[in-house]
Amino acid sequence: MTKEKKSKPSKDLPLGFVDRQEKELLVRDFIISNIKEVMIKYGFQYLETPSFEYSDSIGKFLPDKDRPDEGVFSFKDENKWLSLRYDLTAPLARYVAKNYLEIPKPFKRYQLGTVWRNEKPGPGRFREFLQFDADFVGTKSLQADAELCVMISEILEKCGVTKSEYIIKISSRKITEELFKKLNINNNQQKLTALRALDKIDRLGWQGVKELLGEGRKDKSGDFTKGANLSTQNIEIIENELKKKIPKTDDLKEVLKIFKDYNFDNFEFDPSIIRGLEYYTGTIFEVNLKFDVTNNKGQVIQFGSIGGGGRYDNLVNNFGNYDAPATGISIGLDRLVYALTQKKEFKIKQSKPVIICVFDKNLMKEYVGLQTILRKSGISTEIYPGENKLKKQMEYANKIKSPAVILYGEDEIKTGKPTLKNLSSGEEKIIEMKELVYEIKKII
Numbered sequence: 001m002t003k004e005k006k007s008k009p010s011k012d013l014p015l016g017f018v019d020r021q022e023k024e025l026l027v028r029d030f031i032i033s034n035i036k037e038v039m040i041k042y043g044f045q046y047l048e049t050p051s052f053e054y055s056d057s058i059g060k061f062l063p064d065k066d067r068p069d070e071g072v073f074s075f076k077d078e079n080k081w082l083s084l085r086y087d088l089t090a091p092l093a094r095y096v097a098k099n100y101l102e103i104p105k106p107f108k109r110y111q112l113g114t115v116w117r118n119e120k121p122g123p124g125r126f127r128e129f130l131q132f133d134a135d136f137v138g139t140k141s142l143q144a145d146a147e148l149c150v151m152i153s154e155i156l157e158k159c160g161v162t163k164s165e166y167i168i169k170i171s172s173r174k175i176t177e178e179l180f181k182k183l184n185i186n187n188n189q190q191k192l193t194a195l196r197a198l199d200k201i202d203r204l205g206w207q208g209v210k211e212l213l214g215e216g217r218k219d220k221s222g223d224f225t226k227g228a229n230l231s232t233q234n235i236e237i238i239e240n241e242l243k244k245k246i247p248k249t250d251d252l253k254e255v256l257k258i259f260k261d262y263n264f265d266n267f268e269f270d271p272s273i274i275r276g277l278e279y280y281t282g283t284i285f286e287v288n289l290k291f292d293v294t295n296n297k298g299q300v301i302q303f304g305s306i307g308g309g310g311r312y313d314n315l316v317n318n319f320g321n322y323d324a325p326a327t328g329i330s331i332g333l334d335r336l337v338y339a340l341t342q343k344k345e346f347k348i349k350q351s352k353p354v355i356i357c358v359f360d361k362n363l364m365k366e367y368v369g370l371q372t373i374l375r376k377s378g379i380s381t382e383i384y385p386g387e388n389k390l391k392k393q394m395e396y397a398n399k400i401k402s403p404a405v406i407l408y409g410e411d412e413i414k415t416g417k418p419t420l421k422n423l424s425s426g427e428e429k430i431i432e433m434k435e436l437v438y439e440i441k442k443i444i
Contacts (some may be wrong), residue, residue, distance in 0.1 A: 016121030097319030132440035135328030146258035165296030193228040284310030293342040307331035359409035
């Protein structure tokens, strides 16, 4: 009788997901701390909503299928579909509707949270990522739209991005709405497909977008995306109109006037900016980084968009008859972290512990006492967590990039003079206990 071989679980991650290591996370923490500082200064309220919502609340539902799986991860619970949130805006709309009578108008909130996209992954396109959102709900004032652009600029500059390294591109959904009206394109699904196609101009160029505005496009993998089936003449008119660089809608003229009041000039009008989500109703903006980075193919490219936003005056009305016009901005924090870590001048200190080597586990009381003294002095310290010989302990200290090790055996304990070894220089010093903290701080 042969024993069935047990299969081992895969060590690989699903496509579109990634492990994030300490350096990246420390940069992310740095960005988040700057975001919070600016948000407090601008008077925004911190909010957190759950990762899961009812599927119909987040607006990604396919009525011709049994499962609401267009772009979201879902499961059925007690006869209702639940989905991981696709963005942070739809949950905000649900929150506003639920708490409409209690919250101030306008309601200014910011949120930092993970979102999930059940979409085809690719280079730099993840299915799970961290977003930062800031929104005004309950105001039609375009001063709110302008202030979001000014605010995100302040955050970028606080994180070390110079004015010459980013640009805020602005446009308005009213431009495309007027264009569709002029061309007698009235079918909502056709308009939505056309908007999604136009949102890919940066990635596919006009040639690829024109295919999506027409019959459709096959990508390099062979996958075919159905197009909007617009006529060749209408596609040419759309291309020509969106290449013009003259703001002509009233909302854009008003925002540009407010920018002058703020002395804000780090923007450009770009009618080809569309923003993919269908709930935008007015001004839209996109945040672009202009410095060069190296992609995963080793090619030097300009980084491009890290997020954007716009006005969405009708979203809260999906939950009932609420007067809640809104505008907001969303930034992909993981993309911003990647961009900043690509900048040579961007450095962040990784604090590594000093290691107390273990010569005899019966001396643990002395090791713990020494560790307590150092930790109380604000020095990251750890007793070697194992029972290996000194050589292995030194290998561990070097592997984690510890700045120093402390040799504190029976002889050192008797004399009260530990040996401090600087792992960068290799220098060893026998030190009086009262001088140890001072000497370590010189190294770290």
